[in-house]
Amino acid sequence: MKNTFGASISVTLFGESHGEAIGAVIDGMSPGIKIDYSFIDSQLGRRRPSSGTDTARQEKDEYSIVSGVFNGYTTGTPIAVIIPNKDVKSSDYSSIKDTPRPSHADYTARVKYGGYEDYRGGGHFSGRITAALVVAGAICMMALEGVGVKIGTHILKCAGVCDRPFENYLDDICCLEGKAFPVLSDVESEMTERILQAKKDCDSVGGILQTAIYGVPAGVGEPWFDTVEGVLSHALFSIGGVKGVEFGSGFSMSEMTGSQANDEFLYEDGRVITKTNNNGGINGGITNGMPIVFNCAVKPTPSILKEQKTVNLTEKRDTVLKINGRHDPAIVRRAAVVVNSVSAICIADMLAQRYGTNVFAKGGKL
Numbered sequence: 560m561k562n563t564f565g566a567s568i569s570v571t572l573f574g575e576s577h578g579e580a581i582g583a584v585i586d587g588m589s590p591g592i593k594i595d596y597s598f599i600d601s602q603l604g605r606r607r608p609s610s611g612t613d614t615a616r617q618e619k620d621e622y623s624i625v626s627g628v629f630n631g632y633t634t635g636t637p638i639a640v641i642i643p644n645k646d647v648k649s650s651d652y653s654s655i656k657d658t659p660r661p662s663h664a665d666y667t668a669r670v671k672y673g674g675y676e677d678y679r680g681g682g683h684f685s686g687r688i689t690a691a692l693v694v695a696g697a698i699c700m701m702a703l704e705g706v707g708v709k710i711g712t713h714i715l716k717c718a719g720v721c722d723r724p725f726e727n728y729l730d731d732i733c734c735l736e737g738k739a740f741p742v743l744s745d746v747e748s749e750m751t752e753r754i755l756q757a758k759k760d761c762d763s764v765g766g767i768l769q770t771a772i773y774g775v776p777a778g779v780g781e782p783w784f785d786t787v788e789g790v791l792s793h794a795l796f797s798i799g800g801v802k803g804v805e806f807g808s809g810f811s812m813s814e815m816t817g818s819q820a821n822d823e824f825l826y827e828d829g830r831v832i833t834k835t836n837n838n839g840g841i842n843g844g845i846t847n848g849m850p851i852v853f854n855c856a857v858k859p860t861p862s863i864l865k866e867q868k869t870v871n872l873t874e875k876r877d878t879v880l881k882i883n884g885r886h887d888p889a890i891v892r893r894a895a896v897v898v899n900s901v902s903a904i905c906i907a908d909m910l911a912q913r914y915g916t917n918v919f920a921k922g923g924k925l
């Protein structure tokens with residue numbers, strides 16, 4: 560299932576950046592989930608380029624849900640979403656047909672698909688495809704909201720500027736809901752300045768996104784290959800530009816002692832919780848009831864306007880590449896909602912596997 564993810568609830572992606580349309584098919588979703596179109600619009604708005612720190616490509620992301628929704632509710636049959644491409648300038652990409660952009664998927668796509676790939680705008684590998692993931696994720700979020708699960712992502716670090724980590728998970732997630740530039744402390748202007756400087760330098764910058772998933776009960780996940788970490792990172796690594804995923808205190812746990820790293824248990828209002836959350840809410844691949852917390856490392860945007868060395872694949876020689884297209888000097892801001900969406904798809908799928916798909920139809924607490 561090359562372009563499909565998920566066991567009980569699955570998402571299939573299709574389309575190319577400069578083709579007619581992109582889209583997603585969501586299969587296995589419970590019937591009876593109320594579709595809030597304004598919520599889908601607001602999620603798409605968070606992914607859409609909106610400021611000087613983003614690409615100049617302007618896509619309205621007008622979508623149609625062509626099946627699986629009737630009278631405003633999911634029917635339980637496959638939900639197909641189509642988003643036509645409108646602001647397309649394919650001439651921007653004619654030069655990269657034979658001269659792959661370093662760090663993008665042009666070369667690997669050419670090797671895999673033998674020259675038949677739609678290379679325009681990165682084709683099927685373009686960040687544009689994530690708009691379809693965002694619609695699929697928004698539908699899963701509506702289902703999750705009904706069972707008390709909430710997801711939030713903020714930019715923990717960008718171009719050397721740090722935000723504070725999550726403190727009060729639920730409050731922080733709610734505070735992020737209203738933010739176009741998702742940070743928890745007063746660092747937006749400094750991050751923006753650094754991103755704009757990179758743009759001026761014809762360069763790009765990366766960052767780290769931190770995500771918290773609140774409200775998933777203990778006992779979800781499988782002990783070996785389908786661990787919660789395994790399933791989430793499998794899907795998160797599908798997001799173009801994500802090059803690292805760590806759970807809880809992640810790599811820094813390797814430098815702690817056991818007494819520093821261990822999350823001690825205690826009862827709070829009759830419920831087992833942990834005092835710290837270094838394990839990111841997961842023990843043995845299974846949720847322990849604490850918020851699931853992870854970081855994603857997002858690399859600098861590959862397409863930069865600086866001249867770079869590459870190869871000419873037809874003439875079989877080294878050459879230089881000067882990109883003229885429209886690109887984000889930093890992906891992190893726009894990737895935050897994509898990480899939320901992918902997380903929602905994974906958690907909805909894992910909950911459906913544990914409790915049955917109809918768990919969302921009933922709503923209520925898990």
Ligand SMILES: Cc1cc2nc3c(=O)[nH]c(=O)nc-3n(C[C@H](O)[C@H](O)[C@H](O)COP(=O)(O)O)c2cc1C
Pocket residue numbers: 606614662663664681684685686687689798799800801858860861862863885886887890893894897
């Ligand atoms: C929301 C979003 C927007 C992106 N925009 C661009 C872009 O404008 N230019 C670019 O070169 N890469 C962009 N990317 C990153 C590429 O899609 C990604 O680097 C490429 O597919 C190669 O995959 P990899 O980096 O995971 O190896 C974007 C990614 C996301 C998630």
